[in-house]
Amino acid sequence: MIPDNFYHHLMTPTSSSSLQSISSSSSSWNRVQDKQFENGLVMYSEETPNRWEKIASHVEGKTSLEVEQHYQLLIDDVKAIEAGLVELPSYTDDQLIHHRDTNNNSQISFGSKSKTSSETERRKGTPWTEEEHKLFLIGLQKYGKGDWRSISRNAVVSRTPTQVASHAQKYFNRINSDKKEKKRSSIHDITVDEASLVQANNQNTIVPVIDRSQQNMGASNTQSSYPNHGGAYQGFRFPM
DNA sequence: TATAGGGGTAGAG
């Protein structure tokens, strides 16, 4: 059950024509290309000379210019999120609220097993959305691998450092072992492209892959998946 | 049905 306003927060209806200008006709990115692009991003840091050339060399059928533009789109997107933060429409179950308190943030509270009765209860697991993953990638760029705390605080605000680390683990795990045999699809294969073109255009030719996982999740878990929030969840902060 | 994907967690560093 994806809300209609799922991606709409990304758009700036005002007079933003920045991203539209580049969406000429050649801005069609495959999942493959996007994946390659994504890999390239993590492969070459921002300081890398001729970064886009390097990355482009890993992306089939894309020039360094196109890659750079694609990146700009991504950045623009993320900036929009950061700017208008305060409401990522997705996964905000019902009442988005709580600001992550500066004191005991991080490490989700319910992690500390209140073994009052039994249960080392394993928490449900909230699938990462593309927005989160995008933010994650950006955070990765900005703060580098390992600084999950910064990424959590400044990029993927909706996730705790632990969650980010966990996600990163799977992400890199996949990147490293991917190529050649992968039996299944994953969110890590998708990422940027989906949301990017969604916010740039509409539905294009491809069908959102996340659709299945999203709706399945929604159908199965509903939103009652959160036993308690402990206050350490969805925090909002402002980059300074 | 078997298992890869994926999130959370425990424990060590």
Next chain:
DNA sequence: CTCTACCCCTATA
């Protein structure tokens, strides 16, 4: 806090 290994659940082949 970060890293690594592991557990457990679910979607997918």
